[in-house]
Amino acid sequence: MFDHVKFGVSDYEASKAFFLKALAPLGVAVVSEGTPAYGVEMSSDGKVSLCLYRTEEKPALLHLAFVAERREQVDAFHRAALEAGGKDNGAPGLRPRYHANYYAAFVIGLDGHNIEAVCHAPEA
Template identity: 85%
Template sequence: MFDHVKFGVSDYAASKAFFLKALEPLGVAVVAEGSPAYGIELSPKGKASLCLYQTDEKPAHLHLAFTAENRRQVEAFYRAALEAGGKDNGAPGLRPHYHANYYAAFVIGPDGHNIETVCHEPEA
């Protein structure tokens, strides 16, 4: 269901240290990291990820990413979400800065949360 969950933290260094230590017994390790504003992605062997980033926003908006089996599902999600009242935050398309087959769409939900659907598979 979830591909990744991303949320803001008020103390990036402390949160990073906490989650790395607390989740270590579950096999969680750093997958990617950028500046504190971009954050860190933690995952056990390429499965669903937990992403943290530095923010002053209170409360921080959530970023929820759902797994799609194919790119058609990403496109269908985007259309349905806009029809349901979501606001565009990134039309379906490749995001090669994440990886070559990262095909995603983003909408802002009713409470301001960034809702994403992503397919990691190459085009069929």
Template identity: 75%
Template sequence: MFDHVVFGVSDYAASKAFFLNALDPLGIAVVQEGQHGIELSSDGKVSLCMFQTEEKPAHLHLAFVAESRQQVDAFYRAALEAGGSDNGAPGLRPNYSGRYYAAFVIGPDGHNIEVVCHEPVA
């Protein structure tokens, strides 16, 4: 659905480190970085971009697709180790669907970062 998502962060270095570590289990890495910020992607088609700003944007909810429940678990551990705060441990969310397996963390700017797997148990 999206080509890219761009948002501002209050501490570029902290946000860069957080997202690189938290999203590493999903294969997301730096595509490019320059004066306008950083672009991250896993496939070169859809990207997440962030830049330094002094503005106080509203909180975002970013949800990333995982290929497996193990990736959801790995994201959650990596995000907490990278300084994120728990906002929902990995597990099924039956109120969404019988296969909605997700984890949620709060990132450096208070954004709700989710990784979700819609696949059944392998």
């Protein structure tokens, strides 16, 4: 269901250290990291990730990403979410800054959360 969950933290370094230590027994480690404003991605299997970033917002808005098996599902998600009242936050398309096959779409949900559908598979 989830590809990754991303949420903001007020003390980036302390929160990163907390989650890495607390989740180490589960095999969780850093997969990638950018600036504190972009954040850190942690995973135990390279498939599902927990991501943290520094923010001053309280409460911090959530970023929820759902797995899509095919790119057509990402397109359909985007259309359906807009029809359901969401606001566009990124049309379906490749995001090569993440990786070559990262095909995703983003909408802002009714409560302001960033909702994403992402397909990691190459185009069929």
